[in-house]
Amino acid sequence: MTNKKPNYATKDDVREIVTDIVQQATDAIVTGMQKMFDNVPTKEEFKKLENKVDTLTVEVHYIKDEIKNINADISTMPRYKAIS
Secondary structure, eight states, rough: OOOOOOOOOOOOOOOHHHHHHHHHHHHHHHHHHHHHHSOOHHHHHHHHHHHHHHHHHHHHHHHHHHHHHHHHHHHSSSOOOHHH
């Protein structure tokens, strides 16, 4: 029977392990942050989007006005019961 001594981690081993874990975590955070900032629109893209929204707003107001006009026209038409 051989007498084996257990292998304990030295202070340097623990420091190396912790440093490696912290480095991996830091790399993951930096990569995630970079992906978030890659999707941020530029000023030009934001301006184009703002112009499209403004155009759609005008078109929606036009459609609402048309619906109101159609409702007004329908309300002045005689009903079936009134015709009979």
